[in-house]
Amino acid sequence: MRIPTACRRHLQGAGGAAAFAAAGILNQYVFVCVMAVPWIAYVPSSTVDILLAIALPLPFVAVASPMLTAGQRRRFRRMRGVDIPRLPPRERAPEGVGRRGALWRRVLGWLRSRATVRELRYHLLLGPAVxxxxxxxxxxxxxxxxxATIYLWIWVLPLHWRLSWHGYSTDAAYITAAGTAALLGTAWLIGAxxxxxxxxxxxxxxxxxxxxxxxxxxxxxxxxxGVVDAADEERRRIERDLHDxxxxxxxxxxxxxxxARATLGDRLSDEARAVIDEAHREAKEAIAELSNLVRxxxxxxxxxxxxxxxxxxxxxxxxxxxxxxxxxPARPSATIEAVAYFVVSEALANVVKHAQAAEATVTVERFGARLLVVIADDGVGGADPAAGTGLAGLAKRVASVDGTFSVSSPPGGPTIVTVELPCAL
Amino acid sequence: MRAVIAEDSVLLRIGLVKVLETAGFEVVAEVDDAEALLAAVAEHRPDIAVVDVRMPPGFTDEGVRAALVIRRQWPGVAVLLLSQYVEERYAADLLSANTDGVGYLLKQRVADVEEFIDALRRVADGGTALDPQVVSQLLVRRHSDPLDRLTRREREVLELMAGGRSNAGIAGQLVVSESAVAKHINSILAKLDLPKADADHRRVLAVLRFLGVA
Known part of the structure; x- marks a missing residue:
């Protein structure tokens, strides 16, 4: 008999899920059994008894919970291919309970931590229910x-069993159909x-x-x-290479x-002298351009x-x-210095290009853990960071180190660029 | 005149030797770090030491510190500092003791050979040579002080004075007459409230005030 591919895959998946569920039953009922111990030992009759029966196994359950969690983690990884990440230690210890507190405080804190509560919800409620x-x-x-396989059993089982079932050939057909349908249903259910x-x-x-x-x-x-620091380090390397x-x-x-110009001046023809002059001037311009680039x-x-x-x-x-x-009072980190330098350099370049200002003021100050950089000019104003000028690039560079950037530039001026950079103490 | 050169970049050192020899100096030692510089100065007692600010092993301000030692121990040795960039504090440190025989120039000025030779001779003769960039950077620091009262022309004259030029040198640079320069200088001295004493002394005081070291 050929089983359709989709159906076969469905059943195969169900096989894995069934094994997974079976393994889960063993795991999940450990705690349920522990919780049930007092109820088996005696029948609690009063409210106090009931409360005690619930409370007594709880510490054991809570302490064993990480072990069981580890077991579950293994089950999910091996049988379902699902990796449940470990908890960072801080989730175990709620706020206010450090590593140095008294032991009972730490244990209590640990029991009350959200991680433990969540684990117990799984181990005692949702897990067993599923x-x-x-x-x-x-x-x-x-x-x-x-x-679904009733015909097989009918032939395997003793003859008198079959003979005592009148009309089995039609009944068994219904049972096979119902069984097959139920099997497909349970296969889906076990997967779910x-x-x-x-x-x-x-x-x-x-x-x-x-x-x-x-x-x-x-x-x-x-x-x-890391990326910002690496980019900065790269800039410094390029600077050093260019300089050296x-x-x-x-x-x-x-x-x-x-x-050559100073010593050969008299012995050269006018043409040669002009060529040397030109080369000399170009070399000096190249130095100036390179210096600007490096700056x-x-x-x-x-x-x-x-x-x-x-x-x-x-x-x-x-x-x-x-x-x-x-x-x-002290130097900020190299990256922050580089950003502050870039901010002032670009903002002043903008002032020169657009502001028609008579003068500009630059202040750099530190307030607590913030470095405040203000560039102000008395120019025409109307600078718009959204207009795609150098200001947008500035804002990006500032944001890369979690700084804030603001521009106040009403038409008619003045323009004030304010940048705040984080600056560790 | 005898000179010692301290510069760690080989290319620039070769260039400097050529420039100094062209200018008629005898280069008695070429070294590449501050310790060797002090040893060379102690040995040769040159007329001038041409010193790179940034040298091994730290590549920060070894040259400046060596220059200060030279100024203190051998006051007769003029020092011309060469730097990749301008740091006013170096200039202030150097000038605060004594402005005689001191120079502070950007490295790239060496390329302007004639002017550089001019500055070399001036410093070796006990004068001063400051890079225009040093001067303009010091100006940035000025807030509201007597210097604000100077006119643009007077400021230019003062900058050139700070650079170590004589009246004739200033007149040549600004293309004005020497008497006009003298008039500007008198006006500057008056505006800076400098006491009426001998002219050279007042001149030095004006420069120091301008540089923010007095």
Whole structure:
């Protein structure tokens, strides 16, 4: 007989789910049995008795709960391929109970922790309920299987049994049909129960949703900080390479050309002199351009001397008067320094390009764990971060380190760019 | 005149030697770190030491610290610092003791050979040479002080004074007459409330005030 593929797959899946349910029944009823011990030992009659019968096994159950959880974790991994992540220790210990508290406090805290409560909900309520459903389904399945194959049994069982059943050939046909239908139904049901059990276990035995989100946020924060630091480190490396390589060669070349100009001046034709002059000027321009490029990346002065020195360099180079005030008791981290430097550098470039300002003010101060950078100008205003100017890039770079960025620029000015950066104490 | 060069970049050191020799200096020692520099100065007692700020082993301000030692121990040795960037505090440190025979220039100025030779000779002769960038960076720090009262032209004159130029040098640079320069300087001295004493002394005081070190 050929069983259709879909049907076969259905039954095969049901086989795995049935084995899973059977294993679950053994696991799930450990605690139920423990909880039942007092009820078997004696029949509680008064309210106190009942309360005691419930309360006495509880500590044992709570202490054994992680072991049982480990067993369940193994069952889900081996039989369903579902990995239930372990709980981080902090979920076991509720707030306010540290590692140093008294033992009973810690045990109490541990028992009352949300993780333990969730585990017990699984081990004592949902788990056994599903396992009971599983037991019923397995029994039903077994009965259905026997019914579906009734013709086989009729021939295997003793002859008088068959002879005593009048009209068995039609009855058995109905039983086979009903059994087959019930078998398919239980196969579906056992699968559904396995899925339900898995969902319960993931929700109650694994980390809670908040915990998973918190961990995800931690991971993301960490990896983002890593990316930002790596980008910064890369900029510094490029700066060093340019400085040690191309820049030194250019300066050396310009010196040689300058020497040629100074010493050979009289002995050269006008044409040759003009060529040397031109080459000398170009070499100097190349040095200036390279310096500008390096300054935009991560200037050496920032690494060596910090924000104050680096910013006074940009302020001095700006074609408009810039007043600079930097008040920092200590140097922030290299990444924060780089972002602050970039902010001032770009904001001043924007002022020069768009603001038509007469002067600008830059202040860098620290308030608690925040670094406050303010760039103000007395120009025409109307700067819009959404308009795709350099301001949008600034905002992104600031956001990459969890900083805040705001621009106040009414038409007619003044424009004030305010940036706050986190700055560990 | 005899010179010692301390510079860790080989290319630039070769260039510097050529420039100094062209300018008529005798390069008695070329070294590449601060310790060797002090040893060389002690041994040769040169007229001038040309010193890179950033040198091994720390690559931070070894050159400045060595320069301060030289200024203290051998006041007769002029020091010309070369730096990749400007740090005003270095300039202030150097100038606070004595402005004679001190220079602070950006490395790339070496390429302007004639001007660099000018600055070299000035410093070796006991004068001062400050990079225009040092001067403009020091200006950024000024808030409301007497310097704000100066006109643009007077400020230019003061910057050039701080750079170590003579009246004639300033006049040449700004393309004005020497008497006009003298008039500007008098006006500057008056606006900075400097006491009427001998002109050279007042001139130095003006420069120091300008640099924020007095």
């Amino acid at each position: 396992a009971f459903g599983g037991l019923l389904t397995l029994v039903t399945g077994f009965v259905s299987l026997v019914a 129960l396995a899925r339900l059990d898995t969902r319960n276990a993931v929700a109650l035995l694994g980390p809670s949703r908040e915990e998973r989100l918190a961990r995800r946020v931690e991971d993301l924060t960490e990896s983002r900080a 390589g191309a820049q030194q060669r250019l300066v050396s070349m310009a010196v040689n050309l300058g020497l 935009g990346l991560h200037p050496a002065v920032l690494e060596d001397r910090g924000l104050d020195a680096a910013l006074s360099g940009i302020a001095a180079r700006a074609p408009l008067p810039v007043r600079l005030r930097v008040e920092l």
